[in-house]
Amino acid sequence: MTVRRVMGIETEYGISVPGQPWADPVLTSGMVVSRYAREHGLRATHGAWDYSDEQPLVDARGFEMPRGQADVSQLTDAEDPALANVVLTNGARLYVDHAHPEYSSPEVRSPRDAVVYDRAGELVMREAVQLLADQPPGINLYKNNTDGKGSSYGTHENYLLARDTPFARVVRDLTPLFVARQVITGAGRVGLGRDSERPGYQITSRADFFEAEVGLETTFKRPIINTRDEPHADPDRYRRLHVIIGDANLADVANLLKLGLTSLALTLIEADEVRGALTLRDPLLALRQVSHDPSCTATVELTDGRRLSAVQLLWEYRELAARHLDREGSDPDTDEVLGHLDRVLALLEDDPMSAREDLDWVAKLALLQGYRSRDGMGWEDPRLRAIDIQYSDVREAKGVFARLERAGRVRRLTTEDEVRRAVQEPPVDTRAWLRGQLVARHPDSVVAASWDSVVLRGVGGAARIGMPEPTALGRAETAAALEHDDLAEIVAALAAD
Incomplete structure (x- = not known):
């Protein structure tokens, strides 16, 4: 058994122009891409991407959405010469997507490599911000997924799996994992509800924006399982699972487990080892119940009548993996993921706050609770929302996460040298x-x-x-x-x- 498979991460970065809330995000996103490309001698035109094999309206459920019925945001195969696009020397794509600059990492074959190349994207965006600093008032970027005012943008994972795996099985057996894994992959968020209309803190930044269990859409009616059937590979052999429900992670352990745990579950699903044993009665309700409970004690109902917490659900997947490993054996990449998974699940089970060195949502919550205790702030205090946004600031001197990591308060798995090398060199x-x-x-x-x-x-x-x-x-x-x-x-x- 292995967590190894072809995978990658694509992240839309939040963008702002200080003092200019009216600034055009498409134009400013184009400036980010073009300025970075120009600095490195690369062409940044939308024509630099080959769209001939793209099929964004093909649905894994066995049909293709008529083009006339599709929302414009779904037509990702349509060229727009006004948008900037560049292929980088590390094999990644840097471009403007839905009014955000996006870094799509090159395809890799292990969760750890995916973390390295995702972090390389952070350095790309940081350099772009530095290059634009001499154009007042400057542009800034955030590796997050919501502005706290009702807008959400994506961090999408991609995994290649065997084409002969029935998609209905993927939907059935992966949905519970996506609901439960929030306690590991969440980036944390101040505010409850799409518009943060209720005070409080939740585990993820994206849960409140999901409205369907299964669907083709990505920017509206967001589904837990996305059905886009666009493998970017031999369609007779492969299916690409396009995952839109994750948060952008800064912490290495959280990012590694997001990819490794999902890949592990896909291996179980390909082997038909889950068999509907963990099916949820109401996945959308469960999604919010888990995200809105930082104590990690809330339980969700399964179709067999059991009620389990998110941590208990993840232990169920872990037990299935253990049985599979006993038969099939393991490898170093899988052992690394399972070692961190066992440790983090034990921490969450005992006291979620003890996972602050490993998980973004816990690290952020610990920081915010410190300010709340010191200054008597309620969750409705706008200063807490400001810290929430500042956590993901790409600037090394300004980003709260960057400061926590430099202070040794967040566990790092990657090295600065390998990440810098990944900015230039492909897998x-x-x-x-x-x-x-x-x-x-x-x-x-x-x-x-x-x-x-x-x-x-x-x-x-x-x-x-x-x-x-x-x-x-x-x-x-x-x-x-x-x-x-x-x-x-x-x-x-x-x-x-």
Whole structure:
């Protein structure tokens, strides 16, 4: 059994212009992307993305939504020359998405690598803010998911799984995990309700914005399970699970467990090991019950009549994993995830506040409770909301999380060196290696790229390199071809291999 599979994270960053609440977020997001690209000698045009294989309206339930019925936000395959887009040398995509700058990490093969490349995105955004600081009043970014005033934006996870896994089984057996894992993946939020209309503190920033159990939408009528069937890979072999219900995590342990626990559950589902044993009676109600209870003692009802807390639900998944591991064995990546999972679940079970070094929502709550005790603040105090936002500020000197981490109050799993290296270099064991290397070595010749293609000019006109297998075209397979200076020779060598 393993947590290893092709995965990645895409994060829309909150954006603001100090003193200018009326500033156009699309324009300012474009400035973020364009300025960073210009600094690194990359082209930032929407045409830099290859949309030919994208199918955002294909539904995993077996149909395709008519284009005329789709909301404009769902038409992610429509080119808009006004929006900035760039493919980075690390294989990631930096672009404007729904009025936010978004960093989509390159595809990787382990939860830990996903954490490293997600943190690389934080450095990309931090540098963009620094580059724009000399253009008063400047632009600032936040790695969060809501502005506390009714707006929410996404952090989406992506996991490749076997196409022959029935999607109905995925919905049935993954929904309870998404409800329960909030106690690990939540980023914390001051305020209850979509508009923070009720005072209080909750575990996640996104729970109050979900209105459906299953659906194709991502920006409205948000579902717990998203049904977009767009694998960006061989559709006969793979399905890509597009997860929209997570929070943006800054803490390494929370991020590692978000990815590792979900991948572990998918392995169980592929093997049909869950079999509906943890099905919830009302998932949407349970979602809010868990998020609104920082004590982690609230119970949710299962269809078999049992009532379990979120922590108890996660222990149930852990027990299923243990049985599977006894039969199939493990590996170092899985052992790392399970080691942290066992430790964190034990902490949450004993006293949630003891997990403050590992989980964002607990670290933030501990900080806010300190201010509340010192200054007698109620949860309706606007100063607490300001601290909530400041927690995710990307600026090293201003971000509250950054200060906590520097002070050793948050556990770090990654190193600064490997994260900085990941800003420039792509993963060596996926097709992101070829994508990133072509951008780095031949930036003027890369006309467009996508997750499963790179289009080059100067090869008798243009050549499109298809990359339907995410685990192919890594460093070992492409090293010899990339040594050629001539693009035609590179394309010929890749074709021969």
